[in-house]
Amino acid sequence: MPTYRAPVKDMNIILNDVLDISQYTHLPGYEDASPDLIAAILEEGAKFCENELAPLNLSGDQEGCTRADDGSVTTPKGFKEAYAKFVEGGWAGLTNDPEMGGQGLPHLLGFAVEEMLISSNMAFAMYPGLSGGAKASITIEGTDEQKAMYLPKMVSGEWTGTMNLTESHCGTDLGLIRTKAVPNSNNSYAITGQKIFISAGEHDMAENIIHLVLAKTPDAPKGVKGISLFIVPKYLVNEDGSLGERNGVVCGSIEEKMGIHGNSTCVLNYDGATGYMLGTENQGLRAMFIMMNAARIGVGMQGLGLSEVAYQNAADYARDRLQMRAISGAKNPDGPADPIIVHPDVRRMLMNSKSFNEAARAQALWCALLIDLSHKAEDEKQREWADDMVSLMTPVIKGVFTDRGYENATASQQVYGGHGYVSEWGMEQFVRDARITQIYEGTNGIQALDLVGRKLGANGGRAIQRFFKYVATEIEAARGNDKIADFVKAVESANADLQRAAMWLMQNAMTNPDNAGAGSTAFMHLFGHVTLGLMWMKIAKISADKLDEGTDDPTFFENKLITGRYYINRRMPEIKFLLAELEAGADDVMALEAANF
């Protein structure tokens, strides 16, 4: 069975050294986030994930969720008890508003803990994970009454939340939804329709589930301009906060799917269920995007979390498994064969993962800091700047982290040879679980289009110009140390290539918009190399400084330099391919008649 060791040391160093969060003590929530407090929380989170959640991952996959005839759903053995401990430990409200009962800690810490939850048990992590988006939407769009009624119990974790977007005929194209919301006399609506693919849609772990549901009011305009968002609790809530009658929403079936079997992915049937409008009529999509953006970054974290845990197990296996001799001469002459970690091609697979994971972790935590800055910075300009960065990072983290997560989970499975294909080793589960992350919350193709079609051009290209400038500033800051000159050079070159690609898109999408669509995925991955390369440059700078200054763990920082060099020398050259693919344009993509595929 796979094991998991939370990368606590790495997280501490990213937070305290690479991102130097001590600069931000003026932000609400950061005042108290001292290195000691951070370390303590990460240690506690690590213990919970390693000891309570990881042991339930394989059994949760094998057992899956079961639906009874009345529509109730039983989660795998141990999930309910683990969730109770999760709530008891205060993990549900870690970063939520203290006024609602949360701990008000920085998103940074929430992201770090989220990675651990996912690595140890992604199917479990999705139950509280979905609540996060729902809480964010109610916080921003809800009336005071709605907030008071729902948030405290959601923050404590006693209740969970869901997102209900998809119907069988529409996923990406939400303008097509058919679910109806007909006004009742008492300010509520009667919601009727069927939603599919609802993660954590029904379960036995919490006493109530707050569904956020997209639906159309009777005279709503056509398309996306006629969508409203509704709060539909599984149990209606009385004025005094106690649970009232069971609402008209039932799990019709659990989807049979490739992975995440421990999470109940439901078809939910709404039959005149009572719902309450959240936010403004016909502006449900905007409200939904509050959820969606949080969820997209969360999905990106799933890519990282699975890449990390799969890598850890593959590295352990590669150290243990004896097979063949090193090409450069026996390394374990007294044994029957050498451990397979001596073979360069095995290391290649491990290093591909490792060199992604460590930079991706830094990027994710940087993005968390940006989210906090975008909400909490005093200076409006700084909030706007941070928000611009988050708008770019959201599709990049979702799209790139999940594509790499699947690739790395696959490569880690490959390290096991035939044993990787057999269920009992747990490696094939990581691959099946990782596969959904490229699909849900907007397929990665949609992420790439969001980046190229919406984010690049927004406000006259303000965000991307700011990003280029930021990278240039970071390059200048790193240029001082000759020992990392190769990192600086790599990021400089990559940033220039990204600028060239962005310019190409702007020029060529005007003559033919398909040029943007045909190059969007390549552009997103090119962007990913720039941000990951940038993170490596920052990590390399800190590492070189630490080694210069003297540190009690030089090996840790030397390994950072080794791993970073692997990334810039062996991974970033993919940029040249991506640029060529992008600049090849749309002609060859669009030439074939649809009938001739």
Add this chain to the structure above:
Amino acid sequence: MPTYRAPVKDMNIILNDVLDISQYTHLPGYEDASPDLIAAILEEGAKFCENELAPLNLSGDQEGCTRADDGSVTTPKGFKEAYAKFVEGGWAGLTNDPEMGGQGLPHLLGFAVEEMLISSNMAFAMYPGLSGGAKASITIEGTDEQKAMYLPKMVSGEWTGTMNLTESHCGTDLGLIRTKAVPNSNNSYAITGQKIFISAGEHDMAENIIHLVLAKTPDAPKGVKGISLFIVPKYLVNEDGSLGERNGVVCGSIEEKMGIHGNSTCVLNYDGATGYMLGTENQGLRAMFIMMNAARIGVGMQGLGLSEVAYQNAADYARDRLQMRAISGAKNPDGPADPIIVHPDVRRMLMNSKSFNEAARAQALWCALLIDLSHKAEDEKQREWADDMVSLMTPVIKGVFTDRGYENATASQQVYGGHGYVSEWGMEQFVRDARITQIYEGTNGIQALDLVGRKLGANGGRAIQRFFKYVATEIEAARGNDKIADFVKAVESANADLQRAAMWLMQNAMTNPDNAGAGSTAFMHLFGHVTLGLMWMKIAKISADKLDEGTDDPTFFENKLITGRYYINRRMPEIKFLLAELEAGADDVMALEAANF
């Protein structure tokens, strides 16, 4: 449920036009292989695969194989009946020696039919597929008695065969095997040990199963020089050919695995089972490699077959599914949305598959022709040349086709969005089935090492030099037609890059052998681009000629030019990345201490 349409027209044109097999009527088996006969056999094969096998694919996955307490295995519903029809139709012995009851047709046809079998039902195709390698080994290594005893029933398909290599502690490193073969008094051996991952190891479709088993005799030398190969029939065979007593080999369990659930992957326990040595004592590995090479190309075909069927279904879905509007303006203005095939990023995924499938099919059939030439050409030089080419193509086809097969199956699943993750659509099965092809019969890392470490240097680099020369000749032959000048240029450039990579490996592996290991996978994929590009150049030449001459189906050939251009413009630029990765060398790969992963 997925459907399948065998690409019969494409196969006919590759055989008759691209490879022009009418040149080879002097080879045994080719005399009668007229275009009409080929077309008739392909049509029959297509019917069988489309109508009998494809409908059993999804149900076979869902049902899986069942082992009873006595070790007997029941295959999924319909498999036994379909296999009976397979035998009745004469498909088992299509390319086998007429003296043993085979039809003696060219391997070319066998490969084409194999692709159809795999696309329609890979788990089924593996039952007769494994027999192929076993028949080849007995044909080459067996005594006349052994051939007479086993081959006719295996050729007819009444009996099937297996390959027994792996034990739980050794897969790649066969020198470590522990299965013992102790001589009996009567020229037979008592085989004792446990083999794992034995595909088609036990089932109810044939009356006997002929296991070929690697084992060590009591005084065998250590390592791979002490391995012998044994024939171990499930039922002993009497002198008169009738079945005798049940042999001491039993299925201990069926592996729970990620995919190919319709195939019984067995743990086989040998408890003093009676075995007969095949070939020379202690030279079992050589005998095994006869099987293995055939099997490796067969696994490569699995990559192609799954890529093809997944692509076909994704293309159908993309034409049907209505979602969003084309970025260049509505294409289906009267409908609620446009079919998703209008979106460039969806087309990108489809074209990646299509542009691989059609060239890979040509490459596979070319390889089949080379196999026939290597056995049957009158001129010894030509046999040697063909054998050199096959030695290079084997790891390239196995490694590249299966990596691409998995990638393309994944991309085709992606076209379905969330529906692709749900089992009932069948797309996730293609991904799970494809995953094993990168692992078994030697992981793709082993293929890359075989190519770089053994094949490149063999006979002073004779094979690779011959390959470069062959490509140069083909380039010259294609240079005449200006309409395909872009294809010629692309292949010329790719071939130069491959030469540069080969040269780099030769020079740098001398100073540090890890440089070969660290670059082997990149080299293999670079090689794949050259061979696939070469195939596109040949197809483009035929297509341009046909269009010049006038043809009754110009669209078919115009589509070839479009699809080929997609490959050379958007896929082959990956070569620059692969070359950079290779030339980055082993240093960054090997720098980290094993303990620090």
